[in-house]
Amino acid sequence: MNIIETTKLSKFYGNERGIEGLDMQVEEGEIFGFIGPNGAGKSTTIRTILSIIHPTSGSATIFGKDVTKFGPEIRENVGYLPSEVFYYDNMKAIDLLRYSASFYKKPQKETEKRIHELANLLDLNLHKKIDDLSFGNRKKVGIIQGLLHQPKLIILDEPTGGLDPLIQQKFFNLIREENKRGATVLFSSHILGEVQRLCDRVGIIKEGKLIEVQKISELLKNSTKRFKLAAKAPIPKTLFSTIKGVSEIVQDHNELNFLFRGHLKDVTKVIAKLDLVNLEVSEPDLEEIFLHYYK
Amino acid sequence: MNFFWQELKYYRRSVVVWSLVLAIILLLFLSVYQSLSSQIDTFREIISRYPRALLAAINLRFEMFYSIYGYFGYILTFVWVAGAIQAMNYGTSVVSKEVSGKTADFLLSKPISRNRMLSEKFAAVFVLLLITNIIFIAVALLGAKLFSSGGFDVKIYILLAVTLFFIQLFFVALGFLFGSVLPKIKTVISITLPTVFVLFIIASFGGILDKPQFYYLTPFKYFDSLYLYQHGTYQYKYLWVLFGFVIICLITSYIIYNRKDINL
The missing domain is CATH 3.40.50.300 (P-loop containing nucleotide triphosphate hydrolases)
Structure with a gap:
């Protein structure tokens, strides 16, 4: 009720x-x-x-x-x-x-x-x-x-x-x-x-x-997550650009940044094969979602 | 009955102060009656030289000084004005203070209807005025006993004293209407003082111009002590106007307050 x-x-x-x-x-x-x-x-x-x-x-x-x-x-x-x-x-x-x-x-x-x-x-x-x-x-x-x-x-x-x-x-x-x-x-x-x-x-x-x-x-859950990857050598963009839900890929020397929205498994499968020095996944908080609605 | 008791508690000091003020005004005036009445001829001499218009404006007539009733009737005018201010203050503030004090949100989120709130609040101020008037009548009778030379008719004397209550009824209803209808009242006195004085001035002008049709406009002309003394009763046409006015004020207050958005 x-x-x-x-x-x-x-x-x-x-x-x-x-x-x-x-x-x-x-x-x-x-x-x-x-x-x-x-x-x-x-x-x-x-x-x-x-x-x-x-x-x-x-x-x-x-x-x-x-x-x-x-x-x-x-x-x-x-x-x-x-x-x-x-x-x-x-x-x-x-x-x-x-x-x-x-x-x-x-x-x-x-x-x-x-x-x-x-x-x-x-x-x-x-x-x-x-x-x-x-x-x-x-x-x-x-x-x-x-x-x-x-x-x-x-x-x-x-x-x-x-x-x-x-x-x-x-x-x-x-x-x-x-x-x-x-x-x-x-x-x-x-x-x-x-x-x-x-x-x-x-x-x-x-x-x-x-x-x-x-x-x-x-x-x-439904919201976009930001991934920041860093490796010893440049990471090929194509590894991720083919995954559904990935957007805004930016490559900067050995770093790769992108936004992802979808099943995490799709991304983690690929990441697992890389020799990373750093990995950052930022959880958007309500604030970011809220700002999205108020844009 | 929560509002009722709450308001009685809220105004308890005020009602004591007002009753004292009215009683003191009355006793002060009555105390000079004895010396006035002993010099009535000199006094008549003096006031016969005053312009008629002035006498009319201050509601002064020779006959008044022949008896304690006349004199009492005269000084009642001042008591009326003070009593009108008290009654209108109560009527206005009992409703408006919840908005000006921003407590309306608290009250209106409680499980009570606005009608019940208004009814209990009005009942409370009504009782406060009853208390004021009981004290006033008692003091008036006491004053008459002390200061009148010779006996006096208690019935007429009480009829005179009760006029204060009627006047107050008029103003408490008018105040109640203002308090319910006006959106935000910062200071009650800024509403009540001008209203009471305007009605008093209309009464004075009505007296000067000798235009009885004006008398309906203002409660200060509804009671004539001389008429009361001669006939032993009120002028009912005015009394009906007064009651009608009170009822219309109350009904309008209820209707409008129920529809009103309470914004703090």
Whole structure:
């Protein structure tokens, strides 16, 4: 079942494009990465499916229910962490979290326990005023606020900003745990490294449109690899130029560089026969793939 | 009821301060009544030399100084203005502060409908105004007991005091409308002060020009202490206008706020 499904979802702010004709499916139990640069429409999509803003056209469902009609019912099982967290400055962290918990049907005992568990894990002092918390600590309040009711769908909008690497690590583990428990996660980010670490599938959004949805593993597998070979004597170009999937062969004295896309076996068979002094195969990371889409 | 209690908590200091301010304005004015009433003839002499237009503008009439009601009715005008500012501040800020404080994202991602949020918020400010008015009426009665020479009719006196509540109802509804409809309000007072003063000026001009058709435009003309004293009741045509206005403001607020995109 699709936990989130949008159909030709569009949002315009006057004449300005937010998102346009977005068709997206997030499946149950997956961690879906939603990547794109600032202004591509990630937050607009999230805010639309949460009914904070209303679509110009198209529709969206969460848990199979229309978001404009069943908003409150849907949100009972959604945890949302906005990219910028703002809370009531004169409240203590614990008061804010209790206020947040009060909106959900979950028994107070459970949420109270969960608040303290999460605060311990993330190393947050609950008795400080929100006003006195650093940016990163406010973000922790945001994380706890989004997770305290054990939602079935967790929506994270650029969640790691302001968190130090140690807390980031703990946060990722926490998300993985929630995911194992059965929660579906929509993870929006422009930091590809973290998406690569955490997500199963990614959707790439560009100028308000979803231009590619793939498994991370596929995305990396299907991509081109760069080979750099060095031998004691010049390597004949023809050895490789006949292999299907090889391109851009450049010979420089005893070195040979080329791009390859296909079954690695085809290349390694040939390489095995050579007397090499050096071999370099560079894995493209998500960043390179991403740049490819944004060219 | 989370919003309701949250808002009561949020405004608890403010409601104490406002109640005190209104009570102090009232007691200060009432405390001079005794000395005024003992010199009523001199006072009449003085104000009879004032131009009629000026007297109309400041809503001053001779009859007022014959009794504590008249005097109370007169000073009520000032209490109304202060009370209007309080009520409109509450009405506007109770909705708009979630956007100006950027907390709307947090609230609207919770499993509640916007209707419930608005209803609880309005209920909260309504209760705050009730509290203000209960304190005000108590202080007013106490003041009358202390400062009036001779007895007074408690019923008329209370009817007079309750006008503050009606005026506040008008302004809290107007503020609620502004708070729900306007996209972003940085400072509430920059909306409420001009609104209250414009309506007050319209009331003054209506008085100077003696054009009763203007009276419908501004709640400051809906209650006439002299009429109330003579008839022992309100002028219902104005009261209906007031209630109608409040209901229209609320309905419009709900409709528009539900359709609105909340952008921080």
